[in-house]
Amino acid sequence: xxxxxxxxxxxxEYPHARLRVEIVKEAGVPKRFVVQLERRVDDxxxxxxxxxxDPENPMGHDITEEGLHMDVYKFGEKARVKDDFPPVNLTxxxxxxxxYIEQHAxxxxxxxxxxxxxxxxxxxRRSP
Numbered sequence: 001x002x003x004x005x006x007x008x009x010x011x012x013e014y015p016h017a018r019l020r021v022e023i024v025k026e027a028g029v030p031k032r033f034v035v036q037l038e039r040r041v042d043d044x045x046x047x048x049x050x051x052x053x054d055p056e057n058p059m060g061h062d063i064t065e066e067g068l069h070m071d072v073y074k075f076g077e078k079a080r081v082k083d084d085f086p087p088v089n090l091t092x093x094x095x096x097x098x099x100y101i102e103q104h105a106x107x108x109x110x111x112x113x114x115x116x117x118x119x120x121x122x123x124x125r126r127s128p
Contacts, residue, residue, distance in 0.1 A: 035097035051097040
């Protein structure tokens with residue numbers, strides 16, 4: 001089978017925010033992918049925002065038909081969807097999503113922290 005897949009995590013703000021990337025390709029084209037910003041809350045990782053493409057999953061999305069969109073999470077639930085992205089070619093989409101999250105991580109994380117009352121001091125501990 002000509003599938004190749006990539007999966008990794010990369011720190012956005014050590015030690016409490018990371019980027020999770022999963023890409024499954026077939027013939028060099030993403031068959032499905034997830035690009036997700038995650039924030040540590042207590043002892044677990046929680047979704048902040050998520051891009052995904054998984055047309056074979058009934059709950060998945062097909063960006064070639066629906067266009068790119070980003071789910072925004074609040075208290076573990078999808079709070080809203082940002083879908084005003086320019087058209088992005090499927091082969092370039094994962095890189096576009098990674099770059100978008102890296103560019104907007106500060107704003108996305110500060111909003112998530114405000115919603116969840118996670119005021120950070122410089123050491124990463126919660127403020128009283």
